[in-house]
Each structure stands twice: as C-alpha cells, then as structure tokens.
Amino acid sequence: MSASTQDPHWRAVAERDREADATLFYGVRTTGVYCRPSCPSRRPHPENTRFFASAGAAEEAGFRPCKRCVPDQSPHGDRQAATVAAACRAIEAAETTPPLDRLAAAAGLSPSHFHRLFRRATGTTPRAYARAHRAAKIRTALGESASVTEAIYGAGYGSSSRFYEASDGLLGMTPTAFRAGGAGTGIRFAVGACSLGAILVAESDRGVCAITLGDDPDALVRALQDRFPNATLAGGDPLFEARVALVVGCVEAPGLGTDLPLDIRGTAFQQRVWAALRQIPSGATASYGEVARLLGQPQAVRAVAAAVAANPLAVLIPCHRVIRTGGGLSGYRWGVDRKRALLAREAAPA
Numbered sequence: 001m002s003a004s005t006q007d008p009h010w011r012a013v014a015e016r017d018r019e020a021d022a023t024l025f026y027g028v029r030t031t032g033v034y035c036r037p038s039c040p041s042r043r044p045h046p047e048n049t050r051f052f053a054s055a056g057a058a059e060e061a062g063f064r065p066c067k068r069c070v071p072d073q074s075p076h077g078d079r080q081a082a083t084v085a086a087a088c089r090a091i092e093a094a095e096t097t098p099p100l101d102r103l104a105a106a107a108g109l110s111p112s113h114f115h116r117l118f119r120r121a122t123g124t125t126p127r128a129y130a131r132a133h134r135a136a137k138i139r140t141a142l143g144e145s146a147s148v149t150e151a152i153y154g155a156g157y158g159s160s161s162r163f164y165e166a167s168d169g170l171l172g173m174t175p176t177a178f179r180a181g182g183a184g185t186g187i188r189f190a191v192g193a194c195s196l197g198a199i200l201v202a203e204s205d206r207g208v209c210a211i212t213l214g215d216d217p218d219a220l221v222r223a224l225q226d227r228f229p230n231a232t233l234a235g236g237d238p239l240f241e242a243r244v245a246l247v248v249g250c251v252e253a254p255g256l257g258t259d260l261p262l263d264i265r266g267t268a269f270q271q272r273v274w275a276a277l278r279q280i281p282s283g284a285t286a287s288y289g290e291v292a293r294l295l296g297q298p299q300a301v302r303a304v305a306a307a308v309a310a311n312p313l314a315v316l317i318p319c320h321r322v323i324r325t326g327g328g329l330s331g332y333r334w335g336v337d338r339k340r341a342l343l344a345r346e347a348a349p350a
Contacts, residue, residue, distance in 0.1 A: 009051045012037040025052045025071055027063035034058035039069035083107045084121040087114075088129065097130040120299035124269045132267045186232045189224060190244045191217045194251045196338045199314075200224065201244045207261030211247060211314045213334035250315050253345065262313065269300075273307035280321045283346045287325045309333060315342065 012020040018038040027034040028044040034052065035041060052058040055065065055072045065072040087103050103126055104114035118126050187209070189202040194213075200220035202210040214220050225233065246260060264274060276294050280286050286294075292304045311319040314334055320342045324330045332339035 007046075007051075010046055010049065013049070014043060016040070023053065025055055025058045026050065027052065027058050027061060032063055033066050034063035034071060035066040036069045036071045039066055039071075041066060041068050080117055081121060083109075084118055087118060087126065088122070091126065091130050092133050097127065100126060120297065122269075122300065122303050124267065124303070128268055186234065187224070188234050188237070188240050189221070190235060190241060191220060192244055192248055194248045196251060196334075196341060199244075199248060199251065201247050203240060203243065204263045206263035208243070208247070208313065208316065209263040209265075210312055211316060213251075213314050213338055247316070251342075260316070262316065264313065264317070266307070266310065266312075269303060270307040270310060273304055274311060274317045277308070277311070277317050277319055277322065280318060282318075285321050285323045285343065288322060288330075289325055291322060321346075 009020075009024060009026070011017075012024055013026055016038045021036040021038050024037055025034050026037065026044075027050045029048045029050065030044070034055070050061070050063075052061065052063075059065075059072070087107060090098060090103060090106065100111050100115060103118075104111040107114050107117075109117065115125065118129075122129060124132070187202055187204055189200060189210075191198060191200045193199070196213055197215050198213070198217040198220055200210065200212045200214075200217070201208060202224055210224065212220050212223065243260060264271065266274065272295055273291065276291050279294075288301045288305050288308070289298065291308075292298050292300045295304070297303075308319045308322050309331070311317045311333065314320075320332060320339045322330070329336055329339055329343075
C-alpha cells in the first residue's frame, strides 16, 4: 500500500525509528529498492512508498535490497550485539586480558570504533568487563584453590599486589576471610514483618548491606547463610532493631527516605546505575532507556536492566521505580506484586 503522512508506518520511516527495523520494511517505486525504517538514505516521497512486513514480501513484490541498510540481513543492531558478544567470549576465555587492538582486529573494526561499540552495548569498557570477569573468577577460585596465591594467579591477575589493591572492593573483606566463607566477618541481621511479607535487613561494619523481601523468613536467612557460611551472623541488638524499624518504615511509606549508612558493592557500572536510581524521586518512574540516557550511555539499556536486577537493597535503592517504556511494570527481584504495591503507595496523595 502507498504511504500517507498520517500513517504510523510512514512516521517510523520519517523518524528513522530503529525499533521498527525488525517488523517493517519499505519499498521505493522510483528506485525499485527496499529499506529498513532507520536507513540513512534520503527519504522518499510518501506517494512513492510501499510498506511490507518482511524482506521476503518486499522481494516478492519486485524490490531489491538497499546496499546501505542491507535489509535482507540481520538488523545492524543485531550484528553489533553479535560482535560484542564474541568479544565478551574472547575476554572470558583468555588467561590474561586481550589488548584492545587485538579485540578490535578480531571484530574487523578500528580500536576506537570497537571501544565505543563495546561500551554502548555493555555499559562498560572492555578492560572493566575483564576486571569484572576476573572478580567472578577469583570468587570461585578462592573456594576451590589450595591457596590464596594460587587463586589470584589462576584468575588472571599478573601480580598479587595488584589484586590486593582491589580486593576490598571486590570481596568486601580480605581474600583469606572470603576464602574461609566469611570467617572473622561480623554481620548483624534481623528478620521482621511488613505489609509486603517477610523482610531481612543485614548490616556490616560499614552499613546496611542487604535488604531482601519474601514470603518465607527462613529462606531469607538461609540465603544470607549460604553466601557467607562461616561468617559470624548475630541477631540485632536494640540499636540495630531501630535500624530495621527505619527500613520497615521506608517500605510502608517509600517516599520518606532515610540517611542510613549503606554498604554497597558492585562493578563501577552497577554503582553508577544504583546511584541514578536513588535520584528518581518518590512518586516518579523512569524507563530503562531513560536511566541509560541519564548515564550518558543510551545504547546500554540491557546493561542497565541487568544492574537494576542485581540491586542488593530493596526500597533503599528504589529499583521498583524503573519500568518498561510504555508503562509496563516489567520484572522485580522480589515479585511484581510487591513492585506494584510500592508504586501505588508512592503515587497516593500524602
């Protein structure tokens, strides 16, 4: 069918909407070429345009694929995602971090172009991705290796001194204590009840390090024990019980907020996302894309979503305020019904 300027299909072409690339194709009668909506080619006149639901339908109608947007191949974004995924696999498989120029050469790109592409897709740089992967490896190796030194070198660190410089941020304790399952580490915790079910609040010497919600109090405690089986877990004293009461108060009235000290650990990108979430005011919401744009990395939507899902502190880091574009609630680590309830409380007049 021919286009009209009021047709939503034409608007997708006029705005070069990449989100429509997978489901919409347009053919130009005057050239005999068909394209994706995001094609950078000069826009045709609406009266010369036909729309199709697939590349095959366009070719059956006699149109040939554009050489700029190559609509008969995977979308550009998919190809870029595949390029980044291959680089991630190469980083994970390497004993030491591959140099940027080697990763770029494998992708057929210049180092600067590859670096920008990788950061857009993952929300972090290749070097930072490698560090995060090594951190995951060291956590596993500390539990399996014969010694801390063996674990450090087995995880790809070139020297023990370099690892020890970063170990506190990676593990939250010394490598020896982590390897011993948290031996010597003190964690106070308490389980209470709130209108959303059971709530567990845990605190290290630095501040609140875990807030979890659920239906089964015992399951919340077991999850904490499983993380650090040899840590010294102690029930809260009266001062800590007061902290728990403050957290429960934030659950019941999420707009109140609190200045409790927090012990938050994660990758550099996760830290940035969590800081951005704390800037979303009570009663407001933001989409994953809006958070990514706030960070200055609009293409890192999936990385933002992963960081949101990894949030360790329910309510105090308000990941419940992040929703899908269009208003859908999406998922929530502690259940969509709890997310809905929190948002309803914040939207209610004071």
